[in-house]
Amino acid sequence: MDMSWADGVTRVAVLTGAGISTDSGIPDYRGPDGVWTRDPSLVDAFTYQSFMADADVRARFWRTYAGHPAWTARPNAAHRALADLERGGFAVRVLTQNVDGLHQKAGSSPRKVLELHGSIRETVCTGCGARTPTAIDGADGDRRCAACGGILKLGVVMFGEHLDPDTVGLAERIASHSELMLVVGSSLQVEPVASLCAVAVNGGNRLVIVNRDPTPYDSLATAVVREPIGTVVPRICAALSGGGGSSSANEAVPGLPGR
Ligand code: ZN
Numbered sequence: 001m002d003m004s005w006a007d008g009v010t011r012v013a014v015l016t017g018a019g020i021s022t023d024s025g026i027p028d029y030r031g032p033d034g035v036w037t038r039d040p041s042l043v044d045a046f047t048y049q050s051f052m053a054d055a056d057v058r059a060r061f062w063r064t065y066a067g068h069p070a071w072t073a074r075p076n077a078a079h080r081a082l083a084d085l086e087r088g089g090f091a092v093r094v095l096t097q098n099v100d101g102l103h104q105k106a107g108s109s110p111r112k113v114l115e116l117h118g119s120i121r122e123t124v125c126t127g128c129g130a131r132t133p134t135a136i137d138g139a140d141g142d143r144r145c146a147a148c149g150g151i152l153k154l155g156v157v158m159f160g161e162h163l164d165p166d167t168v169g170l171a172e173r174i175a176s177h178s179e180l181m182l183v184v185g186s187s188l189q190v191e192p193v194a195s196l197c198a199v200a201v202n203g204g205n206r207l208v209i210v211n212r213d214p215t216p217y218d219s220l221a222t223a224v225v226r227e228p229i230g231t232v233v234p235r236i237c238a239a240l241s242g243g244g245g246s247s248s249a250n251e252a253v254p255g256l257p258g259r
Helices: 048-053 054-068 079-087 103-106 165-179 195-204 229-243
Strands: 010-016 090-095 113-115 117-124 129-134 152-156 180-184 208-209 222-226
Touching: 010 165, 048 054, 079 090, 079 103, 079 208, 079 229, 090 165, 090 180, 103 152, 113 165, 165 195, 180 195, 180 229
Parallel strands: 010 090, 010 180, 090 113, 180 208, 208 222
Antiparallel strands: 117 129, 117 152
16 A cells, blocks of 8 residues: 655644444444444433433443443554554654543553543533542442532533533644544544544645545545554554654644643
8 A cells, every 4th residue: 555645744643433443342333233223222321411311311321331341442453553653752642532541551641642522431520520530330320429419421422412622622733733634443424523634634734544434534535545444553653653753743732731
């Protein structure tokens, strides 16, 4: 495969979706074996308004999450390759739609990973806003805040909820300041990931999409790669570390902590 688009790139923003974690045993949402495909009724349990309105829905939500493979999943070759690229001194920012924490488990610095949809490791009180580590204690009923009695929810963005505007703003700055936007395993069907690709392209940056299925942004991409993520991402990372990644790449993006 021609990877000349990797030449001269010193800063990469990697936008990852469910497709990067399927090799780790975490099903995607909309694919043939996806969570929503297999049980469309679960969408209700993952909708903020239904969740807040009904204790039975909340119990169903927590029950579903207690058995989520993300708690025990291990990073795969693609997560590890991205972590290794950062460890080698390359300027890598990961913008992820995933809530599984596998980039951090693979060794990516937590401050270099922006979790657009939040994380399952954190539980948030809808009453007082307190954030606590998610308890994985097998309790599958409704959960309440020890401090204020408010309804607890997982620290992930549910249907019907807005993304944190600060997080989205930061993601846009990263997209516009990276010479390459590498999309891995996202069908680019939902916001804000779709507009992040637009930000990258409008900023004159390269867009490369690694995804099994076509996306709405394929026609704008410098390259579209259909090869399996687990083998092609390590090759792309090798091409990047061989062709760019000078130390001058580590200038901080405005609003971001430096390296
Ligand atoms: Zn509270």
